Amino acid sequence: MTGRLYGLGLGPGDPELLTLKAHRLLTTSPVIAYPQPDNGPSFARQIAAPYLRSDQLEVPIIVPMRVERFPAQDVYDEAAGRLSHHLDAGADVAVLCEGDPFFYGSFMYLFERLAHRYPTEVVPGVSSMMAAAAAYGRPLAARNDVLTILPGPLEDEVLKARIEAAQAVVIIKLGRHFPRIRALIASMGLENCTGYVERVSLEAERLSPLADVSETSAPYFSMLLIYKGAEDWARSSAARTER
Incomplete structure (x- = not known):
């Protein structure tokens, strides 16, 4: 045995x-x-x-x-x-x-x-993206929304194509790729519907609309939640105060 x-x-x-x-x-x-x-x-x-x-x-x-x-x-x-x-x-x-x-x-x-x-x-365990959505107070996807999970190290053209094809997107593994990804999201006009979540469920947890994040770098344990589907979640959560 x-x-x-x-x-x-x-x-x-x-x-x-x-x-x-x-x-x-x-x-x-x-x-x-x-x-x-x-x-x-x-x-x-x-x-x-x-x-x-x-x-x-x-x-x-x-x-x-x-x-x-x-x-x-x-x-x-x-x-x-x-x-x-x-x-x-x-x-x-x-x-x-x-x-x-x-x-x-x-x-x-x-x-x-x-x-x-x-x-x-x-x-199985609670994934960080599920915990991030719960902490940020915005559902990930609903009805027939397509949810896409993207690793940050992907090239810009790949990220852009996948974001354009989905209604809801989670970008993980930001780390040193954060400035590049943030610039891409801004160029697509999606900053206002993107939430930034850092160290979710830990004492140092931080939640903020991406437009309010001033840092030029992000820790490995951070992610972006993008919603551009039919629900009104993006606008209702854009006014969330940073904590």
Whole structure:
């Protein structure tokens, strides 16, 4: 009998946004693994910290923070090898993932290496874009609106075409791409129907119409919510005060 592998979605940052199932598996699994950048603490572990026990074995998966394309195959090959030792010994392993494991989550790279060898369960989590819409107070989409999710690193012409084709858009992974994306949105006349959300559900959360944001850079954990469909949400939320 081998152990079971769990991919636990932890939500956007607020520990209270864990599902009951994720909490149960987090507190009962003897081995807890999580991605950790080589230049700082693990955000996934920070979310789970209130629920961890001292007798649980922690396995950090060190992920180098580099500009070049990731994931690096050797990082996940090595991590899969380490986790397989615990699974082969009969220990359940819970891999923590901020947000949702299958929505740009690093767990998917472990899943493809281990799920065919061990019983595996993926526990979905509250995605940051759902939390952002709730915090901003504006629904993402309704009726027959087309909702499009776009990564910020895409080229301008791709972003523009996808935005033009949709009624509702979420742009994630802003980071260093924020000035370029903001200029594109302004050129399309969409600043007034775009909301800016930063570090949603955390103490440093910030919500503001994009037109009121003066900064020329944005953290990685930020996103833009664009609505240009038939509902009146954009105009009603444009007067939202920054907080």
